[in-house]
Amino acid sequence: MxxxxxxxxxxxxxxxxxRYLHTVCWWQALAQYGHRVPMARVHAALGMSVEQLLDEVLGPGRRPGEDDPITAAHTALHAQYWPALxxxxxxxxxxxxxxxxxxxxxxxxxxxxxxxxxxxxxxxxxxxxxxxxxxxxxxxxxxxxxxxxxxxxxxxxxxxxxxxxxxxxxxxxxxxxxxxxxxxxxxxxxxxxxxxxxxxxxxxxxxxxxxxxxxxxxxxxxxxxxxxx
CATH class of the missing domain: 3.40.50.1000 (HAD superfamily/HAD-like)
Incomplete structure (x- = not known):
């Protein structure tokens, strides 16, 4: 066979x-929690899992307990664009x-x-x-x-x-x-x-x-x- x-x-x-919408939404979600990350750095990390992405863009600045709220913020921001996809x-x-x-x-x-x-x-x-x-x-x-x-x-x-x-x-x-x-x-x-x-x-x-x-x-x-x- x-x-x-x-x-x-x-x-x-x-x-x-x-993909570019994800860049903007992750960038905005991170900013909501005080993380000023260059947008290019966020874009370069797309294609990773959420956990890997946050580790890649935040490094030592990643704080315990923030993953879920940052991810939820990204989802809420991204949902605004869903009808346009x-x-x-x-x-x-x-x-x-x-x-x-x-x-x-x-x-x-x-x-x-x-x-x-x-x-x-x-x-x-x-x-x-x-x-x-x-x-x-x-x-x-x-x-x-x-x-x-x-x-x-x-x-x-x-x-x-x-x-x-x-x-x-x-x-x-x-x-x-x-x-x-x-x-x-x-x-x-x-x-x-x-x-x-x-x-x-x-x-x-x-x-x-x-x-x-x-x-x-x-x-x-x-x-x-x-x-x-």
Whole structure:
């Protein structure tokens, strides 16, 4: 029996245009609790889990007991933008083309149920199926969420691909031997993404779709072979 070849897409920041909103909301939430952190530093930490992000941006200034209220403040601020969230222009066509080529598509979503529901609705704006049968692995960013996503479809990392937009996601994929295609939808530089381990870097989803025949996503990869259509 041939193993499943899966392509994992991060919802927030890769398929749905919202990464910069998180930067602003974390920056404002931190300021509410007296932490004056440069916005660029916050942006560079996106793609981490909440605990890792706060540790990265606050360092020794992180105070016990503040994580939950800062996180709640971020969620409240970010919720103001939820009605405006939209998918990137090529998100729908790219997902449909990957499925048509034989890839098992799995989406990666946040652990918070409300935010996950919002992102699913945002993706639905592009006429994508977002019913209960949509395969979504929800949880904090990191290797464990990637492993859970692969387990959903009984896929092996070496036969699968992650499409993501931050350095931390690329590094998480590398830790479990999962090839990663990076897109610059969050404004991260090509060199940073490649140094982190990305095997391909594309300007956006449209550029990836246009170059799909020359990409790792050209065909599902099984045991190192490229099966015909």
């Amino acid at each position: 041939e193993p499943t070849a899966a392509v994992l897409f991060d919802l927030d920041g890769t398929l749905v245009d919202g 939209r998918p990137f222009e090529a998100a729908g066509p790219l997902l449909r083309e990957c499925a048509a080529r034989g890839w098992q598509v799995v989406l990666l979503g946040p652990a918070a149920a409300r935010e996950l529901a919002v992102l699913r609705r945002a993706l639905a704006a592009d006429d994508l199926p977002v019913g209960d049968d949509l395969l979504v692995a929800a949880g904090p960013p990191g290797p464990e969420r990637l492993r859970a996503a692969l387990a959903l479809v009984d896929a092996a990392a070496e036969h699968s691909v992650l499409v993501a937009d931050t350095v931390w996601q690329v590094r998480a994929a590398e830790r479990i031997g999962l090839p990663c295609i990076a897109v610059r939808t969050s404004g991260i530089a090509d060199e940073e993404l490649r140094v982190a381990g990305a095997v391909e870097v594309h300007q956006d989803l449209g550029a990836l779709l246009a170059q799909l025949n020359d990409s790792l996503l050209a065909r599902p990869r099984v045991f190192g072979k490229v099966p015909g259509r």
